[in-house]
Ligand SMILES: Nc1ncnc2c1ncn2[C@@H]1O[C@H](COP(=O)(O)OP(=O)(O)OP(=O)(O)O)[C@@H](O)[C@H]1O
């Protein structure tokens with residue numbers, strides 16, 4: 271048993287290492303992943319320019335979230351899509367380690383690069399604004415920020431499973447991306463959405479995490495009105511649910527693809 | 537008491553469903569394997585031959601836990617390929633080969649290191665093991681180049697290196713020498729034999745008959761999802777009707793003469809091919825009595841005959857079996 275968990279941890283680090291090496295082999299990919307956060311940051315700054323500092327903060331939190339989605343969530347699904355594209359899904363699945371650990375390794379890398387994306391948005395807005403943004407509780411804010419990324423990663427793992435399942439996952443994810451921006455309140459408060467959609471938004475960990483971030487950073491912010499701790503509980507619970515789902519989904523998806531035999535399709 | 541087989545399959549069937557047409561309206565069902573029974577002994581090199589689309593890769597993938605059979609069961613090293621896949625995987629190696637299946641943006645060493653970690657190759661041994669397999673497949677000099685720069689044959693070598701990296705007890709090789717230059721192909725065959733000397737059991741598919749003849753103790757011929765023959769090369773020779781093959785080439789044969797040829801003692805099979813005005817008859821011959829002069833004598837009206845004698849090759853056997861099955 272000890273030997274087994276050891277090899278899982280090794281697979282995770284091996285996959286993290288490969289993700290970094292793959293990235294370093296072609297660092298020009300950094301440019302699009304940097305440009306998106308800069309644009310998100312500038313657009314939200316221009317939209318809310320001249321309004322109160324807290325409103326700007328509200329907007330850039332959403333913008334930061336959107337760019338982190340791109341890096342973390344989209345990146346996690348995309349990496350599995352790459353395994354399909356390269357034809358490496360087959361040899362990886364014949365290896366004794368469950369594929370989930372390979373995905374986790376990549377998710378860690380995407381999380382780190384997602385943090386960069388979020389930081390860029392902040393930097394861009396701070397420069398445009400001319401001074402650092404007023405944060406009510408900087409330390410808690412940063413910790414929560416890391417947790418936000420982890421919650422995104424949890425959703426990303428579920429998306430990876432979709433890529434193992436079918437080569438059409440990219441299509442689903444592209445539609446999902448827009449739904450995500452709107453549904454989790456990145457773009458505007460979810461209370462503005464039709465009432466029926468609110469419970470759906472609450473199924474996404476980032477909805478909670480983003481609300482908690484805003485509660486923390488913006489004095490007097492109401493949001494979902496469960497307060498910081500309520501948000502945090504919601505975020506942790508939904509993230510845990512996603513991770514649990516990912517675990518079972520992965521073993522089922524693995525079985526499914528071995529039945530269908532579409533592993534090599536691209 | 538015979539040792540338990542390295543591979544044993546019972547009535548393996550495998551169907552694929554694919555969709556055709558816009559909006560996926562028509563489901564096409566292909567039966568790739570229609571009931572395959574096989575046994576492979578530990579320590580042997582078992583060869584699987586068959587035309588394109590016969591189901592060789594499908595069977596290889598089922599045995600190496602990459603596909604689940606639609607029906608039937610298979611045991612490899614005494615483990616069920618579906619139920620015990622997790623326990624089986626560390627013990628088997630699979631080389632599917634081809635242009636895909638490698639991480640192109642990193643070098644060969646990094647590709648191998650990644651899979652060494654996934655297979656739990658002891659960390660202390662990892663570097664040595666990687667150098668060893670790179671050396672064995674002849675990639676040591678190119679090990680630091682990115683795989684995207686590799687030629688097709690170099691990629692094939694890297695596939696083989698990955699397959700043996702974790703020292704599997706059972707190795708599946710799907711067309712291992714495809715795309716290799718003659719020297720590399722020969723070295724790969726040498727490598728295969730050295731693995732067997734180390735006690736590895738090998739299941740190999742190939743379209744190169746001489747390769748199968750050179751390497752394999754036993755051979756099965758798969759055609760349209762069914763095993764049409766399985767035996768040693770010598771056994772297959774008997775099956776198709778003889779050790780000896782005589783080729784008779786000439787012009788303007790009469791039907792009666794062809795019938796006479798067919799009736800000669802020891803002739804078990806007669807085929808013909810036309811080359812413009814010339815016709816070549818190929819005879820499988822069971823006995824040693826029928827000699828070229830005897831044939832020349834029976835076709836006395838054709839002084840211009842060219843008669844060649846050779847040993848029936850695996851290619852002859854293969855073509856006989858596959859043509860028979862198609863008929
Ligand atoms: N994923 C798939 N979906 C649909 N049909 C498939 C799939 N994989 C294989 N087949 C079909 O199954 C049959 C057997 O294919 P397989 O690849 O096993 O043949 P093969 O003997 O390896 O051929 P080759 O010598 O060309 O490699 C073929 O008719 C093929 O079209």
Ligand SMILES: [Mg+2]
Pocket residue numbers: 592593594710
């Ligand atoms: Mg094949």
